[in-house]
Amino acid sequence: MAATRASVLVDEHDEARAGPPARSWRRARAVRSQPVTPRLELSAVAKTFGPTTRGGPTVEALAPTTLTVADGEVVTLLGPSGCGKTTLLRMIAGLEQPTSGTIAIEGAPPASARREKRIGFVPQSPALLPWRSVRANAQLLLDLNGRRRPPTSAPSVDRLLEEVGLSDFADAAPHELSGGMQQRVGLVRAFALGAPLLLMDEPFAALDEMTRADMRHLLIHLCEPLKTSVVFVTHSIAEAAFLSDRVAVMSPRPGSVVDVVDVPFPHPRQAVLEDTEEFFHLTTRLRETLHAGSRR
Numbered sequence: 654m655a656a657t658r659a660s661v662l663v664d665e666h667d668e669a670r671a672g673p674p675a676r677s678w679r680r681a682r683a684v685r686s687q688p689v690t691p692r693l694e695l696s697a698v699a700k701t702f703g704p705t706t707r708g709g710p711t712v713e714a715l716a717p718t719t720l721t722v723a724d725g726e727v728v729t730l731l732g733p734s735g736c737g738k739t740t741l742l743r744m745i746a747g748l749e750q751p752t753s754g755t756i757a758i759e760g761a762p763p764a765s766a767r768r769e770k771r772i773g774f775v776p777q778s779p780a781l782l783p784w785r786s787v788r789a790n791a792q793l794l795l796d797l798n799g800r801r802r803p804p805t806s807a808p809s810v811d812r813l814l815e816e817v818g819l820s821d822f823a824d825a826a827p828h829e830l831s832g833g834m835q836q837r838v839g840l841v842r843a844f845a846l847g848a849p850l851l852l853m854d855e856p857f858a859a860l861d862e863m864t865r866a867d868m869r870h871l872l873i874h875l876c877e878p879l880k881t882s883v884v885f886v887t888h889s890i891a892e893a894a895f896l897s898d899r900v901a902v903m904s905p906r907p908g909s910v911v912d913v914v915d916v917p918f919p920h921p922r923q924a925v926l927e928d929t930e931e932f933f934h935l936t937t938r939l940r941e942t943l944h945a946g947s948r949r
């Protein structure tokens with residue numbers, strides 16, 4: 654399982670290593686005036702699953718969905734169970750083909766972004782290998798992709814373990830960690846690869862509310878300096894409001910984006926944000942939009 658997931662990941666960041674190409678002032682101006690390619694662009698992406706048995710029903714999982722994600726932007730998919738969130742993430746990751754519409758990651762189709770290891774996938778369960786230490790688990794995807802060291806644009810595994818407060822557990826076995834600590838190893842594993850686009854499918858759903866809040870603060874802390882773009886799936890309105898730059902609210906199956914809500918809170922975000930009146934107003938608006946979408 655881990656190996657399958659691992660194959661989705663990794664990124665060389667060759668252009669980051671090489672630095673920007675030399676160009677004249679005139680050329681630089683011309684380049685600046687060109688429109689910027691979004692990190693992720695979904696254009697009318699839809700998915701219908703064919704009948705699994707002869708004469709069985711087809712399932713329209715996702716109605717045409719259009720959405721862009723900019724560099725360093727965190728966009729949350731917030732929607733009821735069965736509205737096609739996982740299906741959409743799997744299509745972005747190149748693990749499932751859309752029935753219609755197009756997906757571009759930095760202008761390239763998912764299959765090539767996947768080959769180039771420019772996409773990271775963080776699942777609900779970190780699936781740590783019990784015979785590997787915490788450090789070795791965090792290092793797993795780099796090892797599987799034949800890397801001794803992370804890409805230069807990504808912090809080292811030890812540095813990331815320190816960031817998430819696990820330095821003292823680097824040599825421990827996974828069973829010695831709590832669920833929240835294990836998911837922190839999962840985050841380190843994904844960030845160590847330096848993939849510019851992270852897809853996260855309810856990564857904190859199995860955690861208790863306090864640990865979950867810690868994890869969202871940690872995720873923001875890791876993403877901000879690296880300018881990682883994130884598509885984050887959740888059922889939690891508070892999680893969506895705290896983490897996101899924009900929240901795409903979805904309707905029930907066949908899922909579609911009924912509204913994209915801007916989250917105006919400045920970065921860096923602190924935990925106290927969740928106690929403010931503005932935060933309460935935003936979560937109320939998201940709840941109302943979610944319920945209105947369900948009544949369509």
Ligand SMILES: Nc1ncnc2c1ncn2[C@@H]1O[C@H](COP(=O)(O)OP(=O)(O)OP(=O)(O)O)[C@@H](O)[C@H]1O
Pocket residue numbers: 702712713714732733734735736737738739740741906
């Ligand atoms: N491989 C598949 N074959 C047939 N139908 C599928 C397949 N994968 C998903 N579906 C259907 O597509 C719909 C959307 O499923 P999906 O898993 O994307 O929902 P979700 O929004 O992630 O739900 P949840 O919040 O419960 O995880 C569901 O009706 C599901 O049964």
Ligand SMILES: [Mg+2]
Pocket residue numbers: 738739740854
């Ligand atoms: Mg799902």
